[in-house]
Amino acid sequence: MKQIILIPQDVDDSGKDYLIEKGYELRILHDSSIETICNNISDCSGLLLRTAPCTEEVFDAAPNLRVIGRHGVGYDNIDLAAATARRIQVCYTPLANANSVAEHTIMLLLACAKNLVIKDKELRQGNYEIRNLMPGRDVFGKTLGIIGFGRIGNSVAKKAALGLEMNILAYGHRLKIDNVPDYVTIMEEVDELIRQSDFISLHIPYSEETKGFIDSKKLSLMNPDAVLINTARGGIVNEDDLYQALKEHKILGAGLDVFEEEPFKETLSNIFQLDNVIVTPHSAALTKEAMARMSLDAAIGIDEVLSGRKLSWPVNQIDERNHGI
Template sequence: MSVNNKRVFYVKYLAHPIYTEIMQARPDIRFDRLENDSSDEIAAPIVAAAHVYQIGAARDEIARHFHVDQDLLRRAPNLLLVSSNGAGFDPVDVDACSAAGVLVVNQSGGNAHSVAEHALAMMLTLSKRIIEADRALRREANVNRNALIGTEMQGKTVGVIGIGNVGRRIAELCKGLLGMTVLAYDPYLTADEVAARGGEKVNLDDLLRASDYVSISCPLTKDNRGMIGVREFSLMQPHAYFITTARGFIHDEEALLEALRARKIAGAGLDVWAKEPPPPDHPLLQFDNVLASPHTAGVTREARENMGRIAAEQVLAALDGKRPPRIVNPQVWPDYAKRFERAFGFAPG
């Protein structure tokens, strides 16, 4: 086996050290780490020689010049595969990768349990008004508990936007634990496929009108940016809660702010933001009925190890000529296969 003839690099961080352990056990792979502030003298030859870029999923944690766009692809003529640390792939221009014959993969499903539990925790905390009660106790004497009457989730309706790996787990938890009705909006699945995942397929407007809880769990794409805005919040019921553990920019933060000010909805649970982390003086953080976290829904010990392992295994499978299981742009496979064969002398299977 040739030594170091396959090149993999990453910038700043990985999901878990297990990724490094798996990679460094392979003598045919050279594994490089760069920092956001690595000099061009150090970074340029590594990027130029790389076959695989293992990239962070959070756009604000990676320096802009290390985002995968046309500029980086010009600097990386040998790049075959871009692998996201997570289910999302915000720092990656998928269209530019496809045009260059570069395969993009993610780790969808690797943190589904953690994210779904976080979404459910947010729903319960908001429903029982736990965060409001906690804040009141910390700043007031003689808190009136009757001013903090909550609601039960049992038997209510949850609307799941995107019933993929995370969404279907949210559906399972809500239906199984709390006997909830699950509505789902997912234009990529048939009614039978949605039913198999525990939901009833409906259009977006009907979901917003009928749901006591609206939970977003779809990836950010060019098609759903700004999908939840002024009109959509106006369709929700005044007692309904908005929850998102997906990505910033799917919902319009200014529109959500106005909906909360006008009391058009009961509150929100926000794990994702336009700017991550949001500044302490962010207007949405000033509401007691907003439960906030800094994109930590999928940040558990179990999820991080799982993500690191499946990311490494998927990259190694690809470098060994196998078809990865989590391809974001499958239409590029023929071009990718030709480039792979030119690089390594054999065609991927």
């Protein structure tokens, strides 16, 4: 009998074709609610997961589940402790979307610097004079502070330093100085990085430790001409504090791809009312190329576990005593 892989939200054909070629049966849903997942997962060995929630309730309904292949880098939608306690291996796709997110970050940085969105809007309304009313800014020679210097932060630094000739500061808790390029200056204190930066780009994961990491205190350290870019996770920025800083022009602007609530269940954030913010719908990683890579790499991880091969990109560690992450 074929092992069944559940896919709550459809993915690129690359991953599906790979699993079919390996002999798996796919079950693709059109509703990714917890209830629908629970009703369809009882006989599944694997779960190829995008942004759908994977809670203890899901695990209770999945006695045969052995592996979750996370389609992406973040895994805050998975109850990792519950998965580990049930000896369910979680893997992810850390190599698939770093370049795509880095490109999106640079796009937001330049769009904010050049007042792109508001100039587009005003010109379409016949306001040619906007060219003189809102001059843009060069990024050449400006300082970009990168908070979180993993694969994505490193890629952003390379593009900004070598392509745009910006000065790069970086901060990260587990940053290994030996692996840092010579065009990057490591900062020991994040507050000092914030003070010295013209642009700040966030690339840290969401956790209890980083929740609300950028708040009114840290925003007050930014200079009035500084811009905040967030393509990481919405929850690491306190949106109410950011709204006040932007509304009162304590900072120049922001480029946001992620938000505290996704998708929006009620009203839009007040941030959407402001002209000095550029927003995109958590789409930095959603290029055609990255979607194909994420789908395939998640599928490879699932097959590695179910076929007993060495896992390329594990998230949790499953030991013989069945405890610990």
